[in-house]
Amino acid sequence: MDWIAFDPLRALLGGALIGFAAFMLMLRLGRIAGVSGILAQGVFGAGDERSWRLAFLGGIVLGAIAMAYALGGFQPVFSGGWPVLVIGGLLVGFGTRLGSGCTSGHGICGLARFSKRSLAATLTFMAVAIATVFVMRHVIAG
Amino acid sequence: MLRLFSALLAGFALGAGLVLSGMANPQKVLAFLDLAAIASGGWDPSLALVMAGALAVAVPGFAWLRRLEKPALADSFAWPQATRIDRPLIAGSAIFGLGWGLAGICPGPALAILGLDGYQALVFFAAMLGGMALHRLTANRPALRQG
Numbered sequence: 001m002d003w004i005a006f007d008p009l010r011a012l013l014g015g016a017l018i019g020f021a022a023f024m025l026m027l028r029l030g031r032i033a034g035v036s037g038i039l040a041q042g043v044f045g046a047g048d049e050r051s052w053r054l055a056f057l058g059g060i061v062l063g064a065i066a067m068a069y070a071l072g073g074f075q076p077v078f079s080g081g082w083p084v085l086v087i088g089g090l091l092v093g094f095g096t097r098l099g100s101g102c103t104s105g106h107g108i109c110g111l112a113r114f115s116k117r118s119l120a121a122t123l124t125f126m127a128v129a130i131a132t133v134f135v136m137r138h139v140i141a142g
Numbered sequence: 143m144l145r146l147f148s149a150l151l152a153g154f155a156l157g158a159g160l161v162l163s164g165m166a167n168p169q170k171v172l173a174f175l176d177l178a179a180i181a182s183g184g185w186d187p188s189l190a191l192v193m194a195g196a197l198a199v200a201v202p203g204f205a206w207l208r209r210l211e212k213p214a215l216a217d218s219f220a221w222p223q224a225t226r227i228d229r230p231l232i233a234g235s236a237i238f239g240l241g242w243g244l245a246g247i248c249p250g251p252a253l254a255i256l257g258l259d260g261y262q263a264l265v266f267f268a269a270m271l272g273g274m275a276l277h278r279l280t281a282n283r284p285a286l287r288q289g
Contacts, residue, residue: 006188012191014162014163014192015197019196021154023203026219030213031216032220035156036274040277044274052149055149059149060253060254061254063153063156065258066154067157067159071161071162076166076263079168085262085265085266086266086269089241089267091237092252095238097278099235104156112203113221120231120235121235122235126239129242132243132244137178
């Protein structure tokens with residue numbers, strides 16, 4: 001179904017922008033661009049280390065709006081109603097804090113510095129996510 | 143001020159990259175995670191290429207930064223020091239994977255779609271903050287910290 005929408009060049013270029021963001025934050029501020037950690041400490045943390053985190057988070061929102069505008073529109077399609085969003089959100093929020101990172105922190109920054117810890121985390125959340133989609137789409141929805 | 147601008151710029155590139163790559167769209171993420179669709183020809187390999195594109199920049203970038211003494215606008219590089227593969231890491235990643243597989247949204251895209259969609263992005267974002275707050279509560283209790 002989505003082979004039609006599969007655009008290798010966009011995927012690679014978009015990925016390169018994500019990699020550049022990680023490089024940029026480390027080059028200028030010396031920080032890992034892990035969104036879950038920056039979000040939690042930006043929202044719940046205190047002190048002057050909070051302001052750059054909020055600027056980074058605001059940048060994500062603005063960059064997404066700008067790119068959506070440049071592409072002539074971008075409409076995310078969700079997989080379920082609000083129960084899926086609420087349960088999914090709770091699990092993602094809790095899990096990324098307990099596991100010290102998400103797709104950006106472990107999946108990109110961690111792998112980019114060849115961290116075995118981040119590789120273990122990435123393989124774990126990938127495997128569980130793949131299994132979850134399999135159960136939701138091919139076992140329950142059959 | 144320069145620090146704030148640099149952080150904003152890095153976030154801007156991340157948000158733009160998430161939209162350009164299609165990873166801010168839960169449907170595309172789930173289409174990658176649905177490996178059973180390989181057989182039926184409906185699999186979307188995008189996420190693998192996004193990772194490849196990101197690592198193609200970040201691997202040489204980090205390798206170069208490793209040789210610098212300090213970042214441009216801070217006293218030192220905050221390279222993560224933890225190396226132990228422990229239970230919280232694996233349990234947390236598994237819980238995250240479950241939520242990611244259900245909704246198709248991880249923290250970066252959750253922020254990216256905040257300005258692009260109405261109530262659905264807000265509902266997920268609020269629930270995600272709730273999950274983070276819940277972790278803060280439990281993490282402060284020593285009996286649970288080892289779990």
